[in-house]
Amino acid sequence: MRGKIIAGNWKMNKDVFGGAMLVRELVDSLATEPGVQAVLCPPFPVLAAAAQLLENTGIFLGAQNMHFENDGAYTGEVSGSMLVAVGCTHVILGHSERRQYFGETETTVNRRVRKALEVGLTPIICIGETLDERDRGITESIVERQLLGAFSEVSPDDAARCIVAYEPVWAIGTGRNATPGQAQDVHAFLRSVLSRVYGHETAAGIILQYGGSMKPDNAFELLSQPDVDGGLIGGASLTASSFIAIVDAARRSLIR
Numbered sequence: 001m002r003g004k005i006i007a008g009n010w011k012m013n014k015d016v017f018g019g020a021m022l023v024r025e026l027v028d029s030l031a032t033e034p035g036v037q038a039v040l041c042p043p044f045p046v047l048a049a050a051a052q053l054l055e056n057t058g059i060f061l062g063a064q065n066m067h068f069e070n071d072g073a074y075t076g077e078v079s080g081s082m083l084v085a086v087g088c089t090h091v092i093l094g095h096s097e098r099r100q101y102f103g104e105t106e107t108t109v110n111r112r113v114r115k116a117l118e119v120g121l122t123p124i125i126c127i128g129e130t131l132d133e134r135d136r137g138i139t140e141s142i143v144e145r146q147l148l149g150a151f152s153e154v155s156p157d158d159a160a161r162c163i164v165a166y167e168p169v170w171a172i173g174t175g176r177n178a179t180p181g182q183a184q185d186v187h188a189f190l191r192s193v194l195s196r197v198y199g200h201e202t203a204a205g206i207i208l209q210y211g212g213s214m215k216p217d218n219a220f221e222l223l224s225q226p227d228v229d230g231g232l233i234g235g236a237s238l239t240a241s242s243f244i245a246i247v248d249a250a251r252r253s254l255i256r
């Protein structure tokens with residue numbers, strides 16, 4: 001059975017002092033249990049302090065991006081092996097904000113995915129349609145193209161190690177979440193595409209997270225959908241109480 005994975009995308013929020021404070025609060029009160037994993041993805045300058053605080057807690061550490069080369073003349077970039085060295089196990093890739101503001105393309109997302117897998121990181125691959133695309137009825141073709149692009153030349157064994165986050169762009173940071181039915185429909189579609197490429201067994205094991213205004217008051221219903229295996233949480237990951245409440249909703253959704 002797939003467990004649930006709740007990841008917090010802090011985006012460009014919290015410096016090393018505020019970040020360490022939030023990690024401490026989470027470590028003190030986040031009871032992780034088998035079946036539910038929590039992953040914190042703070043900004044780069046917080047990673048080293050967070051890694052120390054998270055040691056032996058069962059809470060995982062992720063970054064929000066990485067470059068696809070190992071090292072070299074790429075001013076301002078950070079490599080996957082640097083993330084591993086600082087204690088990361090996960091990395092968010094292809095977030096819509098990176099596609100929108102920083103020129104990420106399907107090709108560069110795919111190169112990052114393959115490099116992340118090569119260095120032993122779990123990629124959290126973000127895909128999702130804009131409001132205009134949903135209104136035009138092309139959600140499935142958009143997310144299928146993004147999914148296939150991200151998984152290009154990824155082997156079945158490596159695919160099994162990936163997490164996909166379906167994040168409708170119109171739901172990110174807007175307070176307007178997809179309904180549980182809308183999320184389930186897209187997740188089931190994504191799993192059918194993965195099944196076509198990798199076979200039923202592999203596809204059935206891949207974690208599909210929903211992201212986009214997931215909050216304590218809507219998390220349980222979203223996470224109770226059969227193909228919603230977790231959440232990628234932006235705004236609500238910035239306060240300990242709301243992130244803990246979402247992890248708790250994930251736990252309750254498993255024992256329903």
Ligand code: PEP
Pocket residue numbers: 009167171172173174175211212213214232233234235236
């Ligand atoms: C995100 O940016 O990944 C996200 C889901 O943000 P929010 O929860 O704030 O909508």
